[in-house]
Amino acid sequence: MRQLKLLVTGLLVALFSLQLSADQAADDKAAETIRSAFQQLDSTVEITEVMPTPIKDLYLVVIGSSNLVYVTADGKHVLQGDLLNIGHQPVVNLTEMVRSQINAKLLAGFPQDKMIVFPAEGPAKASITVFTDVDCGYCRKLHAEVPELNALGIEVRYMAFPRGGKRAPAYDIMQNVWCADDQRQAMTDAKRGKSIASKSCDNPVQEEFELGMQLGVRGTPALFLDDGTMIPGYRPAEDLARDLGIL
Numbered sequence: 169m170r171q172l173k174l175l176v177t178g179l180l181v182a183l184f185s186l187q188l189s190a191d192q193a194a195d196d197k198a199a200e201t202i203r204s205a206f207q208q209l210d211s212t213v214e215i216t217e218v219m220p221t222p223i224k225d226l227y228l229v230v231i232g233s234s235n236l237v238y239v240t241a242d243g244k245h246v247l248q249g250d251l252l253n254i255g256h257q258p259v260v261n262l263t264e265m266v267r268s269q270i271n272a273k274l275l276a277g278f279p280q281d282k283m284i285v286f287p288a289e290g291p292a293k294a295s296i297t298v299f300t301d302v303d304c305g306y307c308r309k310l311h312a313e314v315p316e317l318n319a320l321g322i323e324v325r326y327m328a329f330p331r332g333g334k335r336a337p338a339y340d341i342m343q344n345v346w347c348a349d350d351q352r353q354a355m356t357d358a359k360r361g362k363s364i365a366s367k368s369c370d371n372p373v374q375e376e377f378e379l380g381m382q383l384g385v386r387g388t389p390a391l392f393l394d395d396g397t398m399i400p401g402y403r404p405a406e407d408l409a410r411d412l413g414i415l
């Protein structure tokens with residue numbers, strides 16, 4: 169009897185392994201077909217990754233570093249938008265989960281010494297990365313609560329995102345802020361509407377603005393948690409602390 173059980177178990181393991189191999193082969197073939205279809209359409213398109221989804225013959229395709237689309241296994245049909253699992257409570261945004269992972273990698277790869285950092289008081293319990301515009305009213309409101317965030321153990325890392333790009337008056341102001349001898353004080357002064365001394369240096373304002381666009385930032389403030397989750401718009405300090413599991 170024991171030998172029969174072992175035989176059945178062995179057969180089940182073998183069948184499962186064969187199924188995994190077949191699934192992997194199907195995924196590899198679909199990825200090759202999808203890449204080929206995009207190359208024929210536009211040879212400059214860079215496909216970073218092709219991933220299976222819970223829907224048979226539908227794949228999530230990462231184009232470049234952060235653009236996401238869904239493509240059928242035959243490479244003939246493309247869908248844009250978010251894939252939701254409504255069979256789960258609460259509803260799970262599967263696309264947003266992948267997007268957050270990509271965001272986290274992009275942010276982790278950006279040098280922190282190019283940011284303006286307001287450190288936590290004592291050991292940091294969490295951090296947020298904030299794409300900000302010194303002329304944005306809600307950015308100023310959030311900045312007024314930075315001391316409270318720091319006191320709660322939250323480190324605030326600022327990146328520049330002048331909403332109008334190089335054409336915006338804030339663009340030059342933010343360059344002056346990043347070039348200031350005391351960046352934190354300059355940031356605070358700028359958000360209080362004070363004049364910032366004009367100063368030139370090799371600054372990351374344009375680089376950070378482009379990264380923000382890549383991450384899907386379209387307005388300010390745009391906050392990113394360590395796991396890559398984006399919180400668009402102003403949130404009170406206590407709400408942020410709760411989101412971060414501190415309160």
